[in-house]
Amino acid sequence: MNNSKTEHVKLYKSMVELIFEYEGHISEKQRKILDKKIEEWNLSREEAKKIEKEAEEKIIKPGVGKKKSILEEVKHIIKDKVSKQDTDLYEKADMIEENPNGESAVEDISELITRGRRLIREGRYEEALECYDRYLNIESEDMERWHEKGEILKKLGQYEEGLNCYNKALEINPTYLESLIKKGELLVNQKKIKEAKGFLNRALEVYPNNKELQGLKKKLSSME
Secondary structure, three states: OOHHHHHHHHHHHHHHHHHHHHHOOOOHHHHHHHHHHHHHOOOOHHHHHHHHHHHHHHHOOOOOOOOOOHHHHHHHHHOOOOOHHHHHHHHHHHHHHOOOOOOOHHHHHHHHHHHHHHHHHOOOHHHHHHHHHHHHHHOOOOHHHHHHHHHHHHHOOOHHHHHHHHHHHHHHOOOOHHHHHHHHHHHHHOOOHHHHHHHHHHHHHHOOOOHHHHHHHHHHHHHO
């Protein structure tokens, strides 16, 4: 196996492990991303399937699924009562009702982040958080906004909640560098040594030359 192929196998393994760590399974969206990488890196389907199976056995204990979050439990309870379409209509109706100028809900949604960022600059973090919450209730797959919400929560001293937001961003894209760095930084600062060590090792397999990740690994080593 040549060096390029070896490196691609390592990268694919790291991507898959990150997916299982954050989400517990490979979603349809992530399957498409992985399939694209298999083709791009000229990996065999058999080889990719073996890597995925090994990663699942390594990260997820046999017979035990990823623990559901409170939010997921709530979603399960209301699933049969309220359709996604109805939920979206309620969200948009609320936004139209709050808009005295009669502008479209879509325009209001796009303005929420602009307003939220302005509030951040003014140090009004709790108000900014409300804007991000409303936005993410509708645009729940926006990786960058989840990351930014994590930054707001960190400024408010809500570190575990911020960590959950970085994890959400990484569920959507397990190789999103900004959230990899910020999660690693948070784990190191909270002195979660074992968790931080495993996390940074996997992140550095994807970004071996990243100075910030290397710096966090060095800082962590000094704490052991």
